[in-house]
Amino acid sequence: MGAWIMAGVTFREAGRKKILWTAVLAGSAFLALFGTGMHFQLKDITRHSLPPFVRYQLEAAMLQVGFYAVDLLAVVMTILTSVDTLSGEMASGTIQAIATKPISRWQILLGKWMGFAGMVAAYVAAMFGGVTTVGYFIGGVLPHHTLSGALLVFLECLLVLTVTFVCGTRFSTLTNGVIVLGLHGLAFIGGWIEQIGAMTDSPRLVTVGVVSSLIMPTESIWRRASFEMQSSFTRSLQFSPFSNASAPSVAMLGYAVVYLLVALVVAIYLFQQRDL
Amino acid sequence: MSCRSGRLQQSRDAGEFTRLTPEEHLDQPGSLAIQTLALRKVFGTKVAVSNLSLTVRRGEVFGFLGPNGAGKSTSIKMLLGLVKPSSGQAFVLGVPSDDIDVRAKIGFLPEDFRFYTWLTASELLKLHGRLGGMPASLLRERVPALLDLVGLSAHREKRLRDFSKGMLQRIGLAQALIHEPELIFLDEPTSGLDPMGRRLVRDVIRVQRDRGATVFLNSHILSEIEITCDRVVFIKEGEVVASRDLRAFPDAEVGVVARARNLSTQTIAGLSQWSTSARLDGERLTLTTHSTSVLPDILRYLTASGSDIFEFTPQRLSLEDLFLKIMGEDRGL
Numbered sequence: 001m002g003a004w005i006m007a008g009v010t011f012r013e014a015g016r017k018k019i020l021w022t023a024v025l026a027g028s029a030f031l032a033l034f035g036t037g038m039h040f041q042l043k044d045i046t047r048h049s050l051p052p053f054v055r056y057q058l059e060a061a062m063l064q065v066g067f068y069a070v071d072l073l074a075v076v077m078t079i080l081t082s083v084d085t086l087s088g089e090m091a092s093g094t095i096q097a098i099a100t101k102p103i104s105r106w107q108i109l110l111g112k113w114m115g116f117a118g119m120v121a122a123y124v125a126a127m128f129g130g131v132t133t134v135g136y137f138i139g140g141v142l143p144h145h146t147l148s149g150a151l152l153v154f155l156e157c158l159l160v161l162t163v164t165f166v167c168g169t170r171f172s173t174l175t176n177g178v179i180v181l182g183l184h185g186l187a188f189i190g191g192w193i194e195q196i197g198a199m200t201d202s203p204r205l206v207t208v209g210v211v212s213s214l215i216m217p218t219e220s221i222w223r224r225a226s227f228e229m230q231s232s233f234t235r236s237l238q239f240s241p242f243s244n245a246s247a248p249s250v251a252m253l254g255y256a257v258v259y260l261l262v263a264l265v266v267a268i269y270l271f272q273q274r275d276l
Numbered sequence: 277m278s279c280r281s282g283r284l285q286q287s288r289d290a291g292e293f294t295r296l297t298p299e300e301h302l303d304q305p306g307s308l309a310i311q312t313l314a315l316r317k318v319f320g321t322k323v324a325v326s327n328l329s330l331t332v333r334r335g336e337v338f339g340f341l342g343p344n345g346a347g348k349s350t351s352i353k354m355l356l357g358l359v360k361p362s363s364g365q366a367f368v369l370g371v372p373s374d375d376i377d378v379r380a381k382i383g384f385l386p387e388d389f390r391f392y393t394w395l396t397a398s399e400l401l402k403l404h405g406r407l408g409g410m411p412a413s414l415l416r417e418r419v420p421a422l423l424d425l426v427g428l429s430a431h432r433e434k435r436l437r438d439f440s441k442g443m444l445q446r447i448g449l450a451q452a453l454i455h456e457p458e459l460i461f462l463d464e465p466t467s468g469l470d471p472m473g474r475r476l477v478r479d480v481i482r483v484q485r486d487r488g489a490t491v492f493l494n495s496h497i498l499s500e501i502e503i504t505c506d507r508v509v510f511i512k513e514g515e516v517v518a519s520r521d522l523r524a525f526p527d528a529e530v531g532v533v534a535r536a537r538n539l540s541t542q543t544i545a546g547l548s549q550w551s552t553s554a555r556l557d558g559e560r561l562t563l564t565t566h567s568t569s570v571l572p573d574i575l576r577y578l579t580a581s582g583s584d585i586f587e588f589t590p591q592r593l594s595l596e597d598l599f600l601k602i603m604g605e606d607r608g609l
Binding site: 098 | 377
């Protein structure tokens with residue numbers, strides 16, 4: 001019960017933050033820009049009288065650009081809205097009035113986590129819905145396995161959220177933000193290194209990329225999401241932010257889920273041990 | 277220190293109240309609201325609380341005094357389960373202080389109360405009530421009553437971001453009382469309050485005591501402690517160094533100012549059997565004793581020694597005098 005109360009108040013709190021509405025505005029601006037770009041792309045394609053198959057694939061590739069931007073927006077929004085929820089409340093003493101109520105620390109942390117997870121789910125759903133709608137009504141294309149893609153991006157955000165919670169039990173808000181964004185950057189670079197390694201048939205580069213994915217599996221999850229949503233033709237383009245010269249395996253997704261659960265348990269443990 | 281007569285204690289079975297005096301409380305099983313045994317907390321190499329052993333009886337208003345850095349806040353946090361003790365034991369309302377369920381019977385006003393500024397006063401109280409396990413039907417009654425108690429009824433829909441420091445302190449007091457706790461920790465409750473607010477806090481404490489609740493009060497404003505508390509302890513470097521029962525005036529430490537003539541040096545020296553200090557300045561004799569019970573003996577002694585006594589006035593030490601005496605003067609100046 002305590003966890004649900006905390007989830008509710010956290011969801012409402014997240015909704016009161018300017019950063020969320022900034023992200024919503026940025027997302028809306030992005031959708032408008034995306035729709036405009038797709039509209040003009042379609043006009044140019046029509047003028048050049050490309051074959052329908054090529055035309056469809058180019059529109060589908062444009063759709064992937066949209067999902068890539070949504071992924072980035074969702075991850076950044078997740079970090080910025082949740083980065084001070086533990087460290088900030090511990091620093092201000094706000095948490096003391098809550099932690100002295102008859103609810104366990106794990107309920108406080110899990111409730112906050114669920115509140116942010118709900119907010120992120122709504123954001124990802126809205127943005128995926130927006131991109132899919134624009135793609136269908138303007139470009140006439142639909143992604144493959146949209147739901148799988150959206151769920152994987154949601155999983156990626158949950159992972160980022162959980163790592164932010166782990167660091168929030170020990171570090172200040174600023175340090176926490178630097179660490180989590182740094183880890184996400186590491187995963188991003190590692191993902192590219194792995195792609196280049198797969199293209200150039202360099203096992204050592206692939207290993208470096210895999211290790212970075214093991215440290216922070218966020219980029220792997222995005223690449224798997226992208227893989228799920230692409231047609232076989234787009235996949236065969238081999239090298240772009242949305243192609244998958246080395247698509248993460250289902251085992252890697254399993255690892256990401258285990259990573260998330262372990263991180264959540266660690267966050268709860270650290271929060272329970274901590275003096276407030 | 278009014279209303280010494282009857283106290284209320286809630287019956288676990290019937291949910292009703294029966295009147296008990298503090299002395300009767302002592303005869304009951306689990307009569308202690310708080311008990312600590314050699315409680316210790318070390319942060320890295322810094323000893324915050326070295327060896328805290330104290331007891332607080334149910335139904336009393338208890339003052340917790342000490343200079344800055346004495347370990348008061350850390351001690352309170354250990355009693356509330358916010359900080360884990362390095363060693364020792366702490367019990368509140370008869371169970372270990374880290375028990376989750378007992379917190380439903382505890383209220384806490386932190387020093388410099390802060391909460392989500394986007395909540396209104398009503399929303400804040402409802403949230404704390406729900407976290408305390410109160411049903412919605414009861415909250416509908418309690419929230420307006422508490423807002424009225426702390427003088428914020430007119431601001432029930434105002435957001436906390438628009439509250440002054442004093443208003444935040446008042447709403448913090450209300451959240452500590454929303455669930456009618458048996459034990460209430462107030463950490464600097466009058467901080468930031470104007471004289472009316474301070475009066476309000478005193479009145480609230482009196483109402484809580486009359487209701488049978490135990491109040492654990494940490495404040496630097498000793499004059500208020502003196503008015504409000506039944507008993508105080510002084511802690512220094514994380515250890516209890518003295519305690520005083522503020523109700524027991526006859527046995528308290530007392531100063532005496534006398535006007536006398538024909539006092540010899542030997543007579544002054546002879547006062548040392550009752551007095552901790554005695555000084556003669558012209559006709560003015562000032563002395564200090566540990567108990568008012570020896571005052572008749574002193575008076576008889578002075579008269580028998582041939583002194584002429586024109587005035588003999590006991591002057592109880594103020595809590596501030598006692599505090600400075602126990603803690604020593606601030607060597608920082």
